Amino acid sequence: MYFAIMATDVVDSLPLRLPVREQHLARLNELKDAGRLLIAGPHPATDEENPQQLAFTGSLVVAEFDSLHAAQEWADADPYIKAGVYAEVVVKPYLKVLP
Secondary structure, eight states: OEEEEEEEEOTTOHHHHGGGHHHHHHHHHHHHHTTOEEEEEEEESSOOSSOSSOOEEEEEEEEEOSSHHHHHHHHHTOHHHHTTOEEEEEEEEEOOOOO
């Protein structure tokens, strides 16, 4: 089953994100390579295509896990958690309807 991992960043999270970004992406690429990743990405702080100052308000990952517990464990082990990027992380089952 798919699970949505919805994270909210702390204020001014970019300096916390950058040092561990490659580790964060490596974990996502593992899910992708296993065919378990539906979608993943950050929520920009603005809707401008080329903002003068890069900033984020959170992230969304939708991926396949065996259980809610497994999804929560995966989310809890994210390098962004350890680096203090996220103020809150919510994990919920996700039912893909379209496309």
